Amino acid sequence: MLFHSTRGKDNNKTFEEVLMQGLADDGGLFMPDNWPKVDIKHLQELKTFVDVAKYIVPMFTKSSYSDDEVRDLLDNTWHNFSEEDLIKIFDINETTSVLELFHGPTAAFKDFGLQLAAAFFNKTLQKQNKTAIVFGATSGDTGSAAIDACKEFELIKSFILIPEGNMSEIQRKQMTTVNKPNVFPILASGTFDDCQDIVKKGFSERTFLKEDQYLLAVNSINWVRIIGQICYYFFASLKVNKLSNPLNFSVPTGNFGNVFACYAASKMGMPLEKIIVAVNDNDILDRFFRNNDYSKRTVSETISPSMDISVASNFERLMYDFYLSRDSEACARLYSEFPSQSIKIDDEMWQKSVDLFMSVSIDDNSTYNSMNFYNKEYDYIMDPHTAVAADAVNNLREELRNKTIILATAHPAKFPNALKNAGIKNDSIPHNLKEVLAKEEIAEKLDASENSIFNYIKKNN
Numbered sequence: 001m002l003f004h005s006t007r008g009k010d011n012n013k014t015f016e017e018v019l020m021q022g023l024a025d026d027g028g029l030f031m032p033d034n035w036p037k038v039d040i041k042h043l044q045e046l047k048t049f050v051d052v053a054k055y056i057v058p059m060f061t062k063s064s065y066s067d068d069e070v071r072d073l074l075d076n077t078w079h080n081f082s083e084e085d086l087i088k089i090f091d092i093n094e095t096t097s098v099l100e101l102f103h104g105p106t107a108a109f110k111d112f113g114l115q116l117a118a119a120f121f122n123k124t125l126q127k128q129n130k131t132a133i134v135f136g137a138t139s140g141d142t143g144s145a146a147i148d149a150c151k152e153f154e155l156i157k158s159f160i161l162i163p164e165g166n167m168s169e170i171q172r173k174q175m176t177t178v179n180k181p182n183v184f185p186i187l188a189s190g191t192f193d194d195c196q197d198i199v200k201k202g203f204s205e206r207t208f209l210k211e212d213q214y215l216l217a218v219n220s221i222n223w224v225r226i227i228g229q230i231c232y233y234f235f236a237s238l239k240v241n242k243l244s245n246p247l248n249f250s251v252p253t254g255n256f257g258n259v260f261a262c263y264a265a266s267k268m269g270m271p272l273e274k275i276i277v278a279v280n281d282n283d284i285l286d287r288f289f290r291n292n293d294y295s296k297r298t299v300s301e302t303i304s305p306s307m308d309i310s311v312a313s314n315f316e317r318l319m320y321d322f323y324l325s326r327d328s329e330a331c332a333r334l335y336s337e338f339p340s341q342s343i344k345i346d347d348e349m350w351q352k353s354v355d356l357f358m359s360v361s362i363d364d365n366s367t368y369n370s371m372n373f374y375n376k377e378y379d380y381i382m383d384p385h386t387a388v389a390a391d392a393v394n395n396l397r398e399e400l401r402n403k404t405i406i407l408a409t410a411h412p413a414k415f416p417n418a419l420k421n422a423g424i425k426n427d428s429i430p431h432n433l434k435e436v437l438a439k440e441e442i443a444e445k446l447d448a449s450e451n452s453i454f455n456y457i458k459k460n461n
């Protein structure tokens with residue numbers, strides 16, 4: 001199976017090409033040429049998360065690796081998790097469970113996608129005898145998960161821009177306390193958008209690269225991250241009801257990568273009732289699902305900072321596959337003037353949404369209330385991102401028929417201020433987070449300007 005761009009001008013790519021390239025040359029996002037279909041009977045026989053991954057991942061990698069090679073790689077891909085089977089499921093009550101995706105080394109679900117990405121990056125670099133630079137900006141958990149996933153691979157140097165702003169101290173310290181010769185956290189005096197612009201420029205100019213060196217993107221548009229996330233939807237369905245009944249998944253959403261993975265799993269044959277798209281005040285997706293209005297607004301800072309986005313980059317994949325039935329010309333047209341012009345599609349086309357999607361926007365106040373409610377009623381502590389998804393479920397309860405799974409995307413201990421403000425006392429801080437808090441921060445402080453940052457990378461490359 002090969003891959004192609006949602007905008008139709010960058011096609012017939014292998015898995016490895018898509019992995020190393022990230023964004024398609026025409027500005028679109030890569031998609032598999034078809035949806036591989038799972039054999040439910042086979043899945044029902046499987047036990048562990050890695051078993052599931054060994055079945056799912058090779059469906060996407062055949063153009064570059066043999067299935068055996070990939071299965072070997074997957075034996076060692078996910079590491080430093082505190083749960084033996086990586087994921088825990090907590091039953092809130094008979095109709096609702098929480099899928100805890102935060103038991104990895106950086107205590108957020110991004111470890112699933114980024115550890116898989118790093119393992120494949122490294123395999124490819126070894127095979128081709130090349131090195132790589134990972135370059136990205138982060139407003140929350142992406143940077144720490146990328147740094148952690150790549151830090152043991154000597155062929156990869158990571159340069160991550162950390163903007164001033166809303167991330168928690170632990171989130172920042174997870175990047176600035178690593179202290180490895182191939183890890184370069186940069187405290188950039190600017191906003192996330194300033195940093196994003198510099199990263200974009202870096203990818204178009206590539207002035208700091210050596211010959212034979214890759215520049216790798218770790219943002220959520222990389223297809224390999226979606227694959228890692230597809231695996232846990234199948235795993236959850238297997239554990240909850242042996243894939244016998246459709247489930248609802250409530251997903252705290254920013255860039256739409258996690259939601260898209262759920263959609264992808266359903267296209268591959270996972271039984272699914274509804275996907276609940278739960279967002280904070282940054283509600284571009286909610287405005288689309290409710291009013292057919294996909295228009296960019298300025299970002300507001302919330303207590304769920306990893307969902308503070310103005311546009312949801314992975315949404316283009318859904319637009320292309322679900323609404324436009326894979327019409328890449330139509331997709332290119334819609335996105336050619338976006339975001340200066342907002343996206344509104346045919347009403348009839350937009351009506352399809354109700355088959356599969358529900359959406360809710362939850363403000364900070366309701367997020368605090370939700371954290372409190374689950375703490376008091378069920379003695380369960382949620383981080384603010386998870387609490388957004390949980391509150392969405394409370395709002396939609398009447399409309400859901402089957403069991404609902406809330407995705408817990410971060411460990412509550414990552415957001416101590418939010419817990420304090422909600423009046424929740426949390427005694428369980430995972431060992432790895434405790435360690436991070438005690439360590440000294442080492443990071444370069446630089447102006448958020450192309451010159452200073454590109455020079456710094458060149459000097460350390």
Ligand SMILES: *Cc1c(COP(=O)(O)O)cnc(C)c1O
Pocket residue numbers: 108109110140141142220252253254255256257258259306307385409410
């Ligand atoms: C990244 C992140 C999200 C949003 O995920 P998307 O795939 O961008 O929608 C939600 N919660 C946490 C804790 C995150 O780190």
